[in-house]
Amino acid sequence: MSSVVRQHAAALRALLALTVVLGLAYPALIWLIAQLPGLQHKADGSILESGGKPVGSSLIGQLYTDADGAPLPQYFQGRPSAAGDGYDPMATSASNLGPEDIVDTPDRPSLLTTVCQRSRAIGELDGVNGGRPFCTGGGVGAVLSVIASPAPTRVISVNEPCDTTPRPFLDTYQGVRVECAEPGADYRSGRLVPIHGAITEPQVPADAVTASGSGLDSHISPAYAEIQVNRVAEARAMSPDQVRALVAAHTEGRTLGFLGEPTVNVLELNLALDGR
Incomplete structure (x- = not known):
């Protein structure tokens, strides 16, 4: 009986120790690191605001359509999505x-x-x-x-x-x-x-x-942005060159200078157009 008690006591001590270290201390340490300057915005979901209200994440695409699902001509359109009804983080998937x-x-x-x-x-x-x-x-x-x-x-x-x-x-x-x-x-x-x-x-x-594998793409290629420039410029009574300047300002280069291809963040670009 004493051997069984000692084994259960050891198991209980291990449970308590691991709960404190992995259940409390480790998450708290990661949270503190995430609050460091330069990391906090990303840790909070890279949320973008307009007029003091959150409008979305710069890492997740969204639809720019009317109530009938037709594209709004004044906005740049993103990549197609197979995630739920479109860009649903709870149903991220591809068509397979x-x-x-x-x-x-x-x-x-x-x-x-x-x-x-x-x-x-x-x-x-x-x-x-x-x-x-x-x-x-x-x-x-x-x-x-x-x-x-x-x-x-x-x-x-x-x-x-x-x-x-x-x-x-x-x-x-x-x-x-x-x-x-x-x-x-x-x-x-x-x-x-x-x-x-x-x-x-x-x-x-x-x-x-x-559509991509995740269905959540927030970026498009510069080539896709370019063919949309004239439409957006006409809908907003802007010159194509003004729109192209905003596209260039929100174009991101290759990761580390050599991985992948340049991309355009659609939400940031559309917010810049609205802010103008």
Whole structure:
């Protein structure tokens, strides 16, 4: 009995000691370090304020849209987000779709079609060419199902249903007339062939049409910021050069001078525009 008591007493002492060291002393030490000059702002979440009120974190993106979800023309738009309804820190995630996801299904568009639709919408919003490689002019994935034995006998544009398109994006493929897809039909017996198209260098950059792994990106590329300059300048009655100067002021260089690429903090830039 005395041995059992000694073991329990030792366990209790260890529990108390570890509680004091790891549960109280260590968190208190980390908190004190976080309050040092230069660290406190980041430790508090890098919160930005406007008019004395917090409006967001410089490390987490947010939506700049109206009640219907349409982009507000006076604001720079951020990168797409797959986190909840957009930039939700409680639902941070990616779509988990890869480059082989190129065929639309009845319940959702493919990743390729999603990219094509986003690029087309941005092109219309910002007055640039929204076309991309492997995208049709209608904004869906340019993918054919080629049924062959061994030469092609039938070719179907799988992402262009006959009830939504008057004619496929391509007239013929290897001498065979291209058909539109019948709704609900299964064309998996054919060989899937993505068609590159004439566009080699899209004007809409990749970060404008693809969501990140976290879904919380607070920055965009300078290239994406540049195509938005004219729209924002017109909406705010500013000159494009004035807007570009603010973009340059909120452009961050490569980490340590050589890691990654330059980026633009969208929230800081939009707050600077509002403050002006």
